[in-house]
Amino acid sequence: MGNLIPFWFIVIAVLWTGFFVLEGFDFGVGMLHSFVGRDDVDRRAAINTIGPLWDGNEVWLIVAGASMFAAFPGWYATMFSGLYLAMVLLLISLIIRGVAFEYRGKRDASQWRRTWDVALTVGSLLAPFVIGVALGDLLHGLPINSSQNYTGSFWELFQPYAVYTGVTLVLICLLHGATFMSLKTTGSMRERSGRLARQVAPITAAAVIGFAIWTHVSSTGTFFLRPLELLAILAVLAAVWLVYERRDGFAFAATAVTMASCIVSIFVGLYPNVMVSSTNPAYSLTVDNTASEPYSLHAMTVVVIIFLPIVLVYQCWTYYVFRRRISREQFAAPDAAAAPAPSVPPPSVPAQPLPAREGPSNATSGTPPPARSRWMRGGRHGRKL
Amino acid sequence: MGLLRRPKGARVRLDLARWQFAFTTINHFFFIPITIGLAFLTALLQTAWHRNHQDEYLRLTRFFGTLLVINVAIGVVTGIVQEFEFGMNWGAYSRLVGNIFGAPLAMEGLAAFFLESTFLGLWLFGWDKLSRRVHLLCIWLVSFGSALSAAFIMAANSWMQHPVGYVMVKGKPVLNDIWAVFTNPVFVWGYSKVLVVSLTTGAAVMLAVSAWQLRHGGDRPVFTKSARLALIVLVPAILFTLLIGDELGVIEGRYQPMKIAAAEAQWTTCQPCSFSLFQIGGGNNDQTPTQIIEVPHLLSLLATNSWNGKVVGLNPLQQQYSKQFGSGYYVPNVFIQYWSMRAMAYLGALVLLISLWGLWLIRRGKLATSRVFLWVAVWAVVLPFVMNTAGWLLTESGRQPWIVQGIMLTKNGISPTVSTPWLWISIIAFVALYGTLGTVDFLLMLKYSRKELPPPRAEADADVPVPAVQY
Numbered sequence: 001m002g003n004l005i006p007f008w009f010i011v012i013a014v015l016w017t018g019f020f021v022l023e024g025f026d027f028g029v030g031m032l033h034s035f036v037g038r039d040d041v042d043r044r045a046a047i048n049t050i051g052p053l054w055d056g057n058e059v060w061l062i063v064a065g066a067s068m069f070a071a072f073p074g075w076y077a078t079m080f081s082g083l084y085l086a087m088v089l090l091l092i093s094l095i096i097r098g099v100a101f102e103y104r105g106k107r108d109a110s111q112w113r114r115t116w117d118v119a120l121t122v123g124s125l126l127a128p129f130v131i132g133v134a135l136g137d138l139l140h141g142l143p144i145n146s147s148q149n150y151t152g153s154f155w156e157l158f159q160p161y162a163v164y165t166g167v168t169l170v171l172i173c174l175l176h177g178a179t180f181m182s183l184k185t186t187g188s189m190r191e192r193s194g195r196l197a198r199q200v201a202p203i204t205a206a207a208v209i210g211f212a213i214w215t216h217v218s219s220t221g222t223f224f225l226r227p228l229e230l231l232a233i234l235a236v237l238a239a240v241w242l243v244y245e246r247r248d249g250f251a252f253a254a255t256a257v258t259m260a261s262c263i264v265s266i267f268v269g270l271y272p273n274v275m276v277s278s279t280n281p282a283y284s285l286t287v288d289n290t291a292s293e294p295y296s297l298h299a300m301t302v303v304v305i306i307f308l309p310i311v312l313v314y315q316c317w318t319y320y321v322f323r324r325r326i327s328r329e330q331f332a333a334p335d336a337a338a339a340p341a342p343s344v345p346p347p348s349v350p351a352q353p354l355p356a357r358e359g360p361s362n363a364t365s366g367t368p369p370p371a372r373s374r375w376m377r378g379g380r381h382g383r384k385l
Numbered sequence: 386m387g388l389l390r391r392p393k394g395a396r397v398r399l400d401l402a403r404w405q406f407a408f409t410t411i412n413h414f415f416f417i418p419i420t421i422g423l424a425f426l427t428a429l430l431q432t433a434w435h436r437n438h439q440d441e442y443l444r445l446t447r448f449f450g451t452l453l454v455i456n457v458a459i460g461v462v463t464g465i466v467q468e469f470e471f472g473m474n475w476g477a478y479s480r481l482v483g484n485i486f487g488a489p490l491a492m493e494g495l496a497a498f499f500l501e502s503t504f505l506g507l508w509l510f511g512w513d514k515l516s517r518r519v520h521l522l523c524i525w526l527v528s529f530g531s532a533l534s535a536a537f538i539m540a541a542n543s544w545m546q547h548p549v550g551y552v553m554v555k556g557k558p559v560l561n562d563i564w565a566v567f568t569n570p571v572f573v574w575g576y577s578k579v580l581v582v583s584l585t586t587g588a589a590v591m592l593a594v595s596a597w598q599l600r601h602g603g604d605r606p607v608f609t610k611s612a613r614l615a616l617i618v619l620v621p622a623i624l625f626t627l628l629i630g631d632e633l634g635v636i637e638g639r640y641q642p643m644k645i646a647a648a649e650a651q652w653t654t655c656q657p658c659s660f661s662l663f664q665i666g667g668g669n670n671d672q673t674p675t676q677i678i679e680v681p682h683l684l685s686l687l688a689t690n691s692w693n694g695k696v697v698g699l700n701p702l703q704q705q706y707s708k709q710f711g712s713g714y715y716v717p718n719v720f721i722q723y724w725s726m727r728a729m730a731y732l733g734a735l736v737l738l739i740s741l742w743g744l745w746l747i748r749r750g751k752l753a754t755s756r757v758f759l760w761v762a763v764w765a766v767v768l769p770f771v772m773n774t775a776g777w778l779l780t781e782s783g784r785q786p787w788i789v790q791g792i793m794l795t796k797n798g799i800s801p802t803v804s805t806p807w808l809w810i811s812i813i814a815f816v817a818l819y820g821t822l823g824t825v826d827f828l829l830m831l832k833y834s835r836k837e838l839p840p841p842r843a844e845a846d847a848d849v850p851v852p853a854v855q856y
Binding site: 044053054059062070072074076079087092098099104106107147148150154304311318 | 459462466468477479484485486492493503505509802807818822833855
């Protein structure tokens, strides 16, 4: 086998991308669940759209971190020790968010649930922001000395490009989460998710366009945008259009492509560096001066080639199993776990036009609009803006 | 690796980094054995339901499945901290050995943790969406994934205790045989021990919950079944814990003689060696503690598997290490070693006695009515946790002053540019967070352990899918 170092850089880029495309909508749902959910039942339903999925999605982050450790120990050591307090912040947000999912429904008290709602919202907001700042820092450069150690302070991490990357990722997560919930819910929740998506979409689009240009300027000297940056811009514009057209499925696909192309463009911009030194370009960490020895890379290549496809198969299957929309009614009983959930698929009756403006009656209405199959697109039947 | 003169601040940072790692790891390992053990037991319960269609096994599966999930949540999030800490606090270590130590961690994620997490979601939410057979497979994959995950972590940990499969290139260990890492005798025995310890812990939890329910008017026939299952798993698990622990002691004694000598506070070489049940005094500054009740030949037996085996004392070892690695102090904390070894062994024996008592009651058909036993069984749940913690203290503190035995000293492994305030901030944050969440987890476990069983299903509903568990 030839030089595996570039291959492992690609693996790590793929893992980070997979993490953001998948966990990105979990973050979005986490941030938005209080806005989409008018009451506790709604919020439960919103959280349950990602209930079976988020844990498996988060593993992408863990594998990405461990792969950096194994394949590029120098990169892992410098990044995690240099960004020390940012990492603490990231860990705290991942922890409170992770347990919030599990603990929120375990007590039937509104104060308890609101507390975990806040934990879920804050955790889901901070995590992508901090990772975004970190990725932006990698590309834009940090004070790193000749022995590959970070010499700056905590606040030096928050340079403009890094903060902008963090904000952009949060905005993409928001839109990604909103399109995911439009795809996965019914009735008034779906309507509110769609409205949130339409509100967020233009802001996200502006941020992504700015991000593509800034990334381009800071990592290359050429005038023309590279295909990936162009793809990010086209995808986010397509997402805006599809969100307004209420094509839930395609809008979600477009936000996924937006997320993927933004993350990949950071890694493409980095290569062959992995952490740029602003102290002296000669001190920058590169794939070559941080990589593991060939034997280790070889051993791990065998493992990743065998297992990553298997993981993809069973994760895809999970998405297939949980493909149905979730409706508020499934959670209307005081204890949904005790009440049998409807096991028959929601009837795919021709959808009725959604109410022109969502009235207060809708949140508590006993006869909400019938649930529709995910394959029926709102754009055909839904109200025009 | 020579001793460098370090400024005073480095000492503080080393201590803080070690305290932080010890604190987060010990906490993490409260939840891991429950997860591995309860996942296996829950899978057994669901298999029983699958085979004989008796409703009570379904009810038990869902009851104990809920307890499992409460723990998995916190086990997972505390695990992320562990992975990040190597890079955050132990940067020099990560840089030096990442090519070896990192490999099992990456493999763990790919091969095991993905499996466990994905299928846990499928199991929880898939009750009404999957066929019964496939759904049963999900819980078995969760159980398998959690056990496999521990295998990779233990392979990495065992490499720190006894490095194998590498060559030194310019002062840096470079992996040249991955199979050696997974056939390391310390790994084979250490991992076996983690598995049986996890079963012990999971079974002790199931026994305690069942016993509490039986004492407080829970459904008697149903919880008698779970108490019996727990005991049937507990007896062999604790027996093997003691036997494997003994063999692990012999193996670690071979590669880490300091660890075993310190566990007996054996300063001078002895042959044959006796084992003291207790001692008064002792520690690194007191080489002549008062030893109480010495059992002849027992230490020889424990440390070498032979009646007249020789155990080299700490003083000769210290001389030998100074010659081999340069001047320095190579004796681990003797107080911790001596007492954690005893806590582990004595509590293990106590768990064995309690479980044998339970087994005897099963034979006499009095398990559900012996109130004394049920009371003891509830409180016995504390024992495995103390035992596990003592076991890890023995293993990890006994490795000191090395971070990788014979290759790198712990003090040389810390991140050079992580400052004392950063360490303080992170420690305070983790202690506050773990304290809060640990308490919440404990209270939720109590609450859900004391809940009534999920109601039985009516005859007519027997073929309708079971409702999914939802958040």
